[in-house]
Amino acid sequence: METIIKAKNISKKYKIGKNNFVEALKGVSVEIKKGEMVAIMGPSGSGKSTLMHILGCLDRPDEGEVYIDGKRVDNLKNKEINEIRSKRLGFIFQGFNLIPTLLAIENVSLAAEYAGAPKMKSKKLSEKVLEKVGLKDRMRHKPSELSGGQQQRVAIARSLINSPVVILGDEPTGDLDTVSSDEIIQMMRQINKETGTTFVLVTHNPEVAKVCDRTINMRDGKIVS
Amino acid sequence: MRTLKNVFRKKIRALLTIFGIVIGVFSLVVMGAMAEKMTLLVGGGTKFYKDKITITAGDYSSIMTSPLSIEKLDQLRKVEGVKEVSGGVTMILDKELSSVQMGVPAMIEGNDGKGRELDRKDFPMIMAKGRELRDDDIGKAVVGIDLVKKLNADIGKKIKVRDKEFEVVGIRDKTFTIPDTTVRIPFAESQKMFVETLPEVLRANIDPSKVITGATVYAADGVNADDLAKKIESSVKGIKATGPKKFQEQVTSAVAIFNAIIFGIAMISLLVGGLSVINTMTMSISERTREIGIRKAIGASNNKIIKQFLAESAMIGLIGGSIGLFLGWVFVTIANAAGNESGTALFLITPRLAIGSVAFAAFLGIISGLIPAWHAARMNPVQALRYE
């Protein structure tokens, strides 16, 4: 099968003092195939989030190369990276990361507008996607008026709106109770099956890992298995 | 809509910032209205005097208007290059000039009418009501429109000019220049009135019909009025001749200083308003760091982020500017109404002032938002998302 994301020997250091660095990633290489659903697991501080950010073009590695759909992305200009982030990737976060002052539908359509769709079209499309994640009657609510599970479904709708090739999640079930958590897991798996969208999910939750095709284990900034 | 919502997220802070701009634009509008009125007055004056020479007594003192003998008019007429000479009396309407007087004081005017036809060619006198003064009128007056309230004037009504009663036969339409604040009375009566203001020792041996306070010389076609003024001064003794160039120099330099002070004050208050916009936008952006991270993660380009925050700061400027303009207009309207009672409308809000001040406020908002917005756009999305 086709490779959708490839990372070659990536390292990332964070400066935490004058001469003090944390090596968050120490030469990591991964390859993720199109349509795969992959879990990244490992103890806290092992570099999972850092890896996800770099694979998702939210951050750049200090060393190494990143390819998305065969195109090298780690050395691209901000403008081009933006374009990729906007049109080819979707994100789901632990804390949902919705904009608190915008309605559910506005949160979703904003992503479509940023990708260049006109306002009206974005709204229409958002309604459709929100309906698909079961929030037809909650569209005109603010995030604060929704439950955690509902908020995460808004975030999923937002990540889906531009039909990305990859959706990356950082502990998407981390803030949810088991019932909502299971709902979200099932929803992601279903989307993955129906649309062939690749999922890369950083998680502590074994239930997530269970539905995934495979699990990448990390420790101390390295992939161990 | 979203921009408006975002601006008012922190209501008190937004209102305070807008208030800062309001004060700035308010002072710009009020001060500017004063400058505009001044500019218009002076503009009218310099246009009127562009081919004329003003004659005053040589020992001209600023405290008292000095009398000039009417015989000077004939001497002036004899100077080569003079087309016509018109003598007249102008004096201040109020007996005692109040010390708080600002702008142009109301005047009394009477003249021999020799220049009337020449004047009317370029400056037709349009009457709002009634008719112009005729040479055979006695005890009649024509009132400038800004003095209607002060003198309680209307056609057929009697008004008091320096304790003497006159019947109003006409009210002049607005010219935005000196005639607006002038009462015109018959020449002979203005001469008598002027002589009465002179010290008693002088009054005794003066024939009122031989006295004027000044004259206007009309240059013949093709004669340079400034050169003619020089010639007049050297050939007629005891007078001062001010040509158009000198006249313009005198008034424009006075007005320039006045305008500079006025705009200086307004600019300082706007600068303070601008600083408060910078402060507000910086705070608002640091509070919304996480939101900026989210926006960038879902694909907002740097330009989009900059545009969003510039729109917000421009909105603050625009709202503040509009309110400031409105309050300025209210103030000016009230002040002019109050000023009308005493015959001095000090302010004039011109369209360019109104549009300019609001546009400037919006522009100020954009400029003040530039640095904070640029900072916001350059944030690393991961760092921004980690921000609590």
Ligand SMILES: Nc1ncnc2c1ncn2[C@@H]1O[C@H](COP(=O)(O)OP(=O)(O)O)[C@@H](O)[C@H]1O
């Ligand atoms: N922005 C940052 N600044 C400094 N240190 C960081 C930063 N982000 C992550 N780290 C450090 O890098 C290491 C890996 O972090 P992270 O990738 O978040 O791990 P995980 O997601 O597996 O918990 C940790 O030691 C963390 O403290």
Ligand SMILES: [Mg+2]
């Ligand atoms: Mg993490």
